[in-house]
Amino acid sequence: MSQYEKAEIQCQDGYTLHAHFYSHQTTHAKSLPVLICPATGITKQFYHAYATWLAEQGHDVLVFDFRGIGDSLAGPLKKSKASIVQWGQLDIPAAIDTLLAKTTAQKVILLGHSAGGQLLGIVPNYEKVAKVVAVSGSTGHVKGLKGKTKLLAPVMFRGIFPLSRYTLGYGPTQAIGMGENLPKDVAKQWAQFCSKPGYVINAMGKTVFEDYHAEIDCPITVLWSSDDEIATEANVKDLLRLYPNATTEMIELKPKSYNHKAIGHMLMFKKSHQNLWPVIEQQLTV
8 A cells, every 4th residue: 555645735825735645656657647636525535545546556646635624624614714716716726736846747637526627717727737537527507416416405505505604604514424514605605606507607707707718728538427416417518518628528437337336426436436446547648
């Protein structure tokens, strides 16, 4: 098992993020370094097994906690001013630069899980990303959801989050099995972004004033599962349409084809599903 190195990421606004760096465990590093950007409310530890495996395959890997989440939460959660927009405008850019400094590479491959793969259009140093591999990446538009999530999301977005913002001071996602509890503005923006098609596009002219979607021309590949209730085919297409000048690809994984009962939104990085890991890794080249 490879050992990771604890690292700190200094953002432009002075905020410090906490990260783990996994150095390649082969004679030479393979391709470009990989930046793992987590899903909403998911900590870097969730990706430890996969990051370790990637290092064993020859990749340099950096995975971090977004501000307000895990080790990157500074102070009480209810006092956190973190937002999804800050994740895209400040956290991801700083993580990119940190990984480049550590590896002396010119570009990174961004391996984003859910929200982690949905924000490149507001990342100022997007030109340092050679490729995006978005696992379960989509806009999460509520009308494109399926199953129980289609029923739960409106309750969470219109009821639980607005109420808890004033009663608890944060979004109580942990209680419903959806990762760490969220800073109130993360919860608020998540609800706003998913209420209409286009995700972060809904923040343009409000909290975001620099839009890079049309300027991005690096390849973008989305891997999603046929049983994913959030990253459905409709929502994956809704994400990729935002990048008119990028070469995009959609890869659908069917659980039965890999001898799984389910893959869903979260299981691709689990040890129980490690036969999917080479499928993801195969995309980590340009």
